Amino acid sequence: MTGSDAVPLYRALYAGVGQEYCWWMRRSMPDQDLADILHDPAVHFMVLRDSSSSPVGFYELDLRRGGDANLAYFGLLSQAMGRGLGRMLLDHAVARAFDAGSWRLRVNTCTLDHSHALPNYQRAGFVIRNVVSETWDVPDEYVPERLRRL
Template sequence: MVPDWLSPKGASTRLEVDVTFLETRTSCASPVLPDGLSLERVLPPALTLYRQLYRDVGEDYCWWMRRPMPDAQLAEILHDPSVYFMVLWDAAGVALGFYELDLRDHGDANLAYFGLVPAAIGRRLGPVLLNCAVSQAFDAGSWRLRVNTCTLDHPRALTNYQKGGFVIRHVVQEVWDVPDEYLPPRLRRL
């Protein structure tokens, strides 16, 4: 059943999307961050920063499902001690990207969200950040790490996951009714 807050209230656009589900059961070598960068868990309350990064990272790729989510429901997820909201920072304190690692399922970890802000793309930080997430999941005792991507994500997302050791398990075609206010500019009606 679709939560009420995911049902469009105004104008929406119907999009057909292929969602690719991947997993890895293999950890990687301990990642080393480039000089001047740090990766930190952001502890509650973190809703404002989370919402800002979610929008900045996903705006061009139609990340919309967390945007209308009520604060109380988002806080329930982010405040769970087994959910890690990890932010990649530069030396000046600018957030370059984030991931949300969900370890609530007793060793069957899920990389719920992962990405870089537009200004950080092309700097080879994606593989480093992905290695951090993989290493963290397996260091916590996970036996598997799952992630999914879709045809609206960054064009290199699927390839980067595969280069990071993930294998495709299945692909599902979905239809999304996306509120027009959350559509990327490239998909907006003229």
């Protein structure tokens, strides 16, 4: 998706999908920086819509490194979960990456992501290649309530 409505739609989906999983990097990014990413022809922002045309999920596929593709973000809004839509959307992202000539497709997930994220990626053919322990200094306004209690 491109155009002037891409940034607000991306922000709404990114926040809606990621708010419970501590997604924050794109939320804190200035609009122009996000627009530059989304308007790059090698970045694919794909929106999944339900039968009423309401957005229910998205992915951001980054092909800027040639054949070394990165599924930068992927997810569904909570009301779309449990209906097989994640599997369909992930299959679409994988096919799009390899149809574009990618020789590798990477995805990163973490322990804060939905519990079905890793199994869903593995079902689609992803394998664990590297595990890294990271600590992030997340701004307080992006920390979900459930994590503030820890």
